[in-house]
Amino acid sequence: MERTFVIIKPDAVxxxxxxxxxxxxxRRGLKIVGMKFMQVSExxxxxxxxxxxxxxxxxxxxxxxxxxxxxxxxxxxTNAIAAVRKTLGATKPAEAELGTIRADFGxxxxxxxxHGSDGPDTAxxxxxxxxxxxxxxxxxxxxxxxxx
Ligand code: IDP
Ligand code: MG
Numbered sequence: 194m195e196r197t198f199v200i201i202k203p204d205a206v207x208x209x210x211x212x213x214x215x216x217x218x219x220r221r222g223l224k225i226v227g228m229k230f231m232q233v234s235e236x237x238x239x240x241x242x243x244x245x246x247x248x249x250x251x252x253x254x255x256x257x258x259x260x261x262x263x264x265x266x267x268x269x270x271t272n273a274i275a276a277v278r279k280t281l282g283a284t285k286p287a288e289a290e291l292g293t294i295r296a297d298f299g300x301x302x303x304x305x306x307x308h309g310s311d312g313p314d315t316a317x318x319x320x321x322x323x324x325x326x327x328x329x330x331x332x333x334x335x336x337x338x339x340x341x
Contacts, residue, residue, distance in 0.1 A: 194273075195269070195274055196268065197267070197274040197309060198324075200265055201266070202307060203258065204257075204306055205306040206264065210298060215264075215266075223268040223269065224269045224333050224336070226328045227266060227324045228264065231262060232263075233263055238258045240322060242254055242255065254303070274310055274312060280294060281295055285305075286298075287300065
């Protein structure tokens with residue numbers, strides 16, 4: 194079973210889309226094992242996006258992610274990392290497939306609503322950075338109907 198890290202970003206929170214977005218992950222069968230509503234500090238934002246430091250959009254990205262609260266989540270499931278990335282859609286909403294979160298709710302790359310880890314290494318480091326050990330392993334009644 195794989196775990197991945199998700200952020201419902203400030204634009205999605207301000208637009209009242211938390212429930213809509215969480216519902217899509219739940220419907221897909223992903224299990225919530227961590228979730229918090231929080232104001233991101235500039236320090237945490239810079240650590241999370243350290244790989245993008247020096248890019249022209251970096252400062253705008255940091256300001257965006259600290260501009261309003263976010264919902265940080267850890268989701269668990271079979272191939273959770275790839276399943277979440279597919280559910281998010283392409284980074285540029287204009288290129289995202291219809292039916293994905295970014296296509297259904299977004300237009301611009303700088304307001305693309307959600308973050309999802311892009312691989313096993315980033316998932317592990319992002320979960321550690323945002324949640325540490327503060328996760329809940331639990332048996333969900335529907336697990337046998339979702340995981341074979
Ligand atoms: P990802 O979120 O799909 O993994 P990345 O390339 O890792 O995409 O970029 C991280 C985030 O940085 C994007 O989700 C988006 O919010 C922002 N970003 C990336 N490229 C641009 C850009 O050219 N302009 C503005 N924001 C950008
Ligand atoms: Mg990325």
